[in-house]
Amino acid sequence: MRIVVTNCNTTQEMTEEIVRGARAAAGPGTTVAGLTPAWGPESAEGWLDSYLSAAAVIDTLRTYDGPPYDAVVMAGFGEHGREGVRELVDVPVVDITEAAAHLACLLGRRYGVVTTLERSRGQIEDSLETAGVGRNCAAVVGTGLSVLDLGDDERTEAAFLAAAERACAAGAEVLVLGCAGMTGLQRAVGEKLGLPVVDGVSAAVRLAESLVALGLTTSRAGSYARPLPKRRVWGGGPAG
């Protein structure tokens, strides 16, 4: 089985890191290919970035001409676009935000999300709510680190642990890594916290594999019907 993982930003190194995480999570027969949008933001932090990212990721899949794939994993935590990709492709689409929440719900009565900047909280809350898994989310808390700050592992871990404490105080019994760039951190912080910590990329890969294995894909009835044929122009602006 071949899974395409789309980064939500244009930073190639982050795609590679995500792909490493995805491969570590994937089952034996699964091939993972990363896609980096040719346009969009270099990191997605806030609503403007998120909408730009959504269009860029959709365009990346629309113009993709590589080997066929069996599922799409969208690796932007709290970022927009999943419903549009569901309209576009005929294979299952799993967004890492919802994926992490789905698995977290199976591991405890309430889960918490630890993300980068506080400003992302709103997007994540809305994303969980519309995905149908917001009810058992006890809190979304920020570490104060930006996406591109995550490179410093020690600082990231310390910030994560501090934020996790606040999530637990709000009732979280399970934690979720709230940024694709945190992939890989789950084991270290999980041990220190004595709690299960869910990585969205890993969760999404496993859920995508599950859907493919069960022969399930997006319903075309109602919300996610195929896009109507019409004239569309996909960007054209200069770098901003």
Place this chain on the structure above:
Amino acid sequence: MRIVVTNCNTTQEMTEEIVRGARAAAGPGTTVAGLTPAWGPESAEGWLDSYLSAAAVIDTLRTYDGPPYDAVVMAGFGEHGREGVRELVDVPVVDITEAAAHLACLLGRRYGVVTTLERSRGQIEDSLETAGVGRNCAAVVGTGLSVLDLGDDERTEAAFLAAAERACAAGAEVLVLGCAGMTGLQRAVGEKLGLPVVDGVSAAVRLAESLVALGLTTSRAGSYARPLPKRRVWGGGPAG
């Protein structure tokens, strides 16, 4: 006061129609200027279109170099993007979806939305919910007409009346025109139905004027902080 109204699609005629509606609704000292994105879908119907539209509208405002304006009205019913525009500009931003709902809440205990295709229902419901005005929405119902079908006034009106009946059966006491392209229809159908019918474009213009007059604009604390400076590429794909 000068209000910029952004069409959510690339169809110039629709921008003009929306601007006509906006001008009819605007107060004495208000100038209305329409903006048609240089890229995006020719009409927005579904999630893929909506995300493409969101990025295109944001880009249109980002690269705008006309005279200064006091507020933005976003004329895409149920379309994405409003939070991104709130981050981008320093003036008030009002989306026609939420605007119509805000006024409708003042006119009856439950309102209903009559839109184009059934497939738009999900986007509209989510948009109302996250805007904080979903509670009193009794139903979102489709007419079965596509955006570009709305030109035939007689057919549109008949379809609207039929759909309105279903919304009323679900408890609606006020109706909302669920598409920017329906602007102008409110009076005719309102009289036939004996109910107030709210047009989102008109509502948004008046709300934008109100915010400007009261010296209010988007909070920069938390969700809608200014976009972080970083490298962003705004599209580049060919027509699809």
Place this chain on the structure above:
Amino acid sequence: MRIVVTNCNTTQEMTEEIVRGARAAAGPGTTVAGLTPAWGPESAEGWLDSYLSAAAVIDTLRTYDGPPYDAVVMAGFGEHGREGVRELVDVPVVDITEAAAHLACLLGRRYGVVTTLERSRGQIEDSLETAGVGRNCAAVVGTGLSVLDLGDDERTEAAFLAAAERACAAGAEVLVLGCAGMTGLQRAVGEKLGLPVVDGVSAAVRLAESLVALGLTTSRAGSYARPLPKRRVWGGGPAG
């Protein structure tokens, strides 16, 4: 256009202050007339006062015989009565509680209300909820000041700022003045807080103007049908 603003209590000075606030907010062609109920409480603080106030305000409008008016603004934050007035009059009715919330929703993802006594919180929460705009309310907090204490501007401002901090800690990105008697405070505290602060009286005046300008008024279908003709006696008790 002529707007009647009803004070929720019998204190004439407060009516005058509210009318000043309303006039400052009104558009060029708008005349504002204040109405002070001939009966009711001298200030509304708590449920008993609120129900007494509701009946008195309705009676004031029922027996009004001045020049015709185009809209009613009800200036009692969190007080009851708006639905009854909607049944009674044929013009739009806007309550300052809901009005402030409607505008606040356009300015940030979550808003907070700063009111007088803690005991008012319940009424305000219920009023926002049934108006359909409770979802994005992060908190209603009290300053500990009674309505008639608000005369001391300095103390009021200090108490407001302290309470605002608690609302922001709960997630508020926009604040609402939770008492008609606070009208005028919005600019001073807004600047100190660096946040938009919405005054309900101003908001309601602008919303009322908007509805009138758009030719919209209360739906008579369902909830707000005209009162049935019957025998009603409007009070008669001595001062208590």
Place this chain on the structure above:
Amino acid sequence: MRIVVTNCNTTQEMTEEIVRGARAAAGPGTTVAGLTPAWGPESAEGWLDSYLSAAAVIDTLRTYDGPPYDAVVMAGFGEHGREGVRELVDVPVVDITEAAAHLACLLGRRYGVVTTLERSRGQIEDSLETAGVGRNCAAVVGTGLSVLDLGDDERTEAAFLAAAERACAAGAEVLVLGCAGMTGLQRAVGEKLGLPVVDGVSAAVRLAESLVALGLTTSRAGSYARPLPKRRVWGGGPAG
């Protein structure tokens, strides 16, 4: 134990009927006294009536100078005022709307309310919601009969059965008589429907007795603190 039952309207015959129902429901040592407001509407149908009724009922209790009582039952289904009475008196206060719902929740997973006019639906829904028992309400349906029409028992019963069918189709497993004037009907319709039917007056009497017997009364902490001493005028208008 002595329970005072307040009618929500000025119709003495209805008070008597309610008192008959209350006495039939009361335990051995309980005395029931009916109070008819000296002012207010002759029947409460709609929001205007409801707010007028709330003030009149509060005033009736405020000026009451009969023998002491141990609890108040407020017999206006869906009518306002209960929180104000809770502030006023030191004994337990039970409103028939909430009372019926509390018992109905114990008898089935979802209950339905059958009331008089459809226009009352909103008030009843809001009353149940704020009382904290709205979740398991499957539907509030109207019979189309006005309060003063209820005298014709046969017609009332037929209308009730027809409306009950709609409530059951919406999921109701238990029914509630949605008007104090229906008191006494429960047995006849319950047998025909094969379902438990809860009368609010009876339920409220039993709940009031329970609270008194257990030595429980309204909390003074927070919402229902005693009314502040101040100048209040209780009406004065002529009949309307």
Place this chain on the structure above:
Amino acid sequence: MRIVVTNCNTTQEMTEEIVRGARAAAGPGTTVAGLTPAWGPESAEGWLDSYLSAAAVIDTLRTYDGPPYDAVVMAGFGEHGREGVRELVDVPVVDITEAAAHLACLLGRRYGVVTTLERSRGQIEDSLETAGVGRNCAAVVGTGLSVLDLGDDERTEAAFLAAAERACAAGAEVLVLGCAGMTGLQRAVGEKLGLPVVDGVSAAVRLAESLVALGLTTSRAGSYARPLPKRRVWGGGPAG
């Protein structure tokens, strides 16, 4: 009238204590009989205990062959089983969890539950939610004491007061004893707190009496139809 009170565990002393509480709360003509399950956990603390308890209590009533009874009170705070007992018996069934909440809702706008171990919070929250009375619950807080620790009255009272403070900070205006083993504590802590404190056993006894007196019992339509006749084996395992 004869009420059977089922303990949720096998500890005979606790049954006796509960029965004492029930008798103290019961009306004049009511006889209370306690039932101790012959199997199940010696105390119910956590989900595993709760499900074991549910089956054991149902079995106890299924195999009961004493004198007939008029109602069942289930004395396990937050424990499962009430819906199953409703299917089994033809008389009213009242669970102390929901009973306490029903009365608490009548005494203040928000109530709080003070229970034993923090781990019980989830069960109690779910139990209140599905009973339809979760909305006005401000908080469920633990004292840190286990069920069998409650014997030390002084320690229990001190722990209760400390936990109550947290519940009040979260908005509770009324408190609920969150364990059947706390029965009797309500008066002492209520006086110290100056708040009404509801004991679930007392509340359930009074509610059961009320339903019996009004001739009401569980609906057989829908959820609580009689169990289908079939082969069932009620346990058989050794002590664990």
Place this chain on the structure above:
Amino acid sequence: MRIVVTNCNTTQEMTEEIVRGARAAAGPGTTVAGLTPAWGPESAEGWLDSYLSAAAVIDTLRTYDGPPYDAVVMAGFGEHGREGVRELVDVPVVDITEAAAHLACLLGRRYGVVTTLERSRGQIEDSLETAGVGRNCAAVVGTGLSVLDLGDDERTEAAFLAAAERACAAGAEVLVLGCAGMTGLQRAVGEKLGLPVVDGVSAAVRLAESLVALGLTTSRAGSYARPLPKRRVWGGGPAG
């Protein structure tokens, strides 16, 4: 990896059928073993059966002395017990009710459940709600068939299709088989309906495999702490 699948009833044939379904869904290296409780109901239909089943399934796992296993799948749609099993075992536990809903949420905006008897609706709704995935459930509808009726494939399929139509009318875009005994039906009805149909057993097997592969298991913090050591007796009653 070895997964234990627990049937919720004592019918060995049903365990075998479920195991067949589970094996068909499992990944290459997975072994599936079925467990049939030695006691409990022969089929679970209603709350009484469900609680009996919960205790029996927990007891079955408690006394299990076969080879070690890596995860538990609980195959009772809408049946109780999952939280208790989470306390008991150290490996991941997935209930088929929640499992089906988790996957269904990834395939459409709203899903519907088609189950056996209407009486099961309440349990299923509560189970989805507390699992945190109730929000996007459009409807739970019954086929009118009992669990043991499902043997007749043709009748089952016809009844499923009829019920599915009602679920779709309520907004479902994806369907869920609402009974473990329907396992295997998904492909046939999915093709006829042109919709994805999720089988809970298959979904749970894949989710359990995913959790194991990712090294995730139930959190011990808070709700699902290990059962306290104490005396418990697991049944003892004769067949009923």
